[in-house]
Amino acid sequence: MRILVIDDEKNIRATLSGILEDAGYLVMAVESAEKGLEVIREQQFEVALVDVKLPGMDGLMFLETAKQFMPDLDIIMISGHSGISTAVQAVKMGAYDFCEKPLSLPKILISIQNLDEKRSLARRSQEFSDDLEQRYRMIGESPEMVKLNDLIQRVAQTDAKVLIRGESGCGKELVAHSIHTKSNRRKGAFVKFNSAAIPKELVESELFGYEKGAFTGAQKAKPGKLERAHEGTLFLDEIGDMELSAQAKILRVIQEGKFERVGSNKTLDINVRIIAATHKPLEEMVKLGTFREDLYYRLNVVPVDVPPLRNRVADIPRLVTYFLDHFAMELKLGRKAVSADGVSALQAYAFPGNIRELRNLMERLYILTPGDMIQQAD
Structure with a gap:
């Protein structure tokens, strides 16, 4: 100094x-x-x-x-x-x-x-902040990704509610995490809650927490995902699968910044940014009565559409290199690459599972390919 x-x-x-x-x-x-x-x-x-x-x-x-x-x-x-x-x-x-x-x-x-x-x-x-941004950066230089990255940068500077839309496996959680790490809330927690991943009867207790004795087996009080995200970001993944009763409580959190744990009458204040994501057509669900209209409009302040991988095939070579380098560092088996005809074959494939499918494929090829060059035949 x-x-x-x-x-x-x-x-x-x-x-x-x-x-x-x-x-x-x-x-x-x-x-x-x-x-x-x-x-x-x-x-x-x-x-x-x-x-x-x-x-x-x-x-x-x-x-x-x-x-x-x-x-x-x-x-x-x-x-x-x-x-x-x-x-x-x-x-x-x-x-x-x-x-x-x-x-x-x-x-x-x-x-x-x-x-x-x-x-x-x-x-x-x-x-640490730079490392997080590097870890959760969006990879790609296609026009679609340039547009998406620009939107992420602008949205991150505000506290607006965000609804991320896109097919399964296209990187919606990565977009949410990228917004968080670039925002003023980056020092707070990023907490993910997926309604589709847990039984419906446990959604509210996991999300809002519960008091001792609230239900059979509740031996002690437990804060929920919402409380853990205080002063940070709560990522509601697959919100289209959320029960209507839980939707009503999330709406109250957005409107008033208040909630109660399951089994409690005590109202708690919360300061949290909510980012939601879905692969379902929420507008159609609103018409069918399976998703609250008021919650939809509250969440859809800034819609962010994540393109499927088939719409940005120009990014596949860069993604392939990123994944192979990642596995080389993680598994310590040496660097590998994909041949030109192999990359062309990947770009010709539709990848219905999007980025997740490409990542899994690269991991499998990295492990099973004996040499340092992955060919089209592999």
């Missing part, structure tokens, strides 16, 4: 430089705020230690000016001539800390170490 010291007293510059360099930091010291501004315009610093009382431009003016073009620069003010009001003013203007003279060198070191840790945590958080 690079630190800039600005103080008009030579002995203080020397003392601070010495102790910070001994602690392993890279330090540069200058005698005026004007010189400090000149330096930070030309070089990268993470922290500045700045005296409030300086000849010419004072430390507070440096703080105000530096923050305008280097908002990420953390500034610690030091002074022997100012009271609490100056310290408060400095912090309000964006200073990280305020130290009085005679300087407590241990306190300054602790403040610097705290800053170093804060920056390290921010870095790791950003790396």
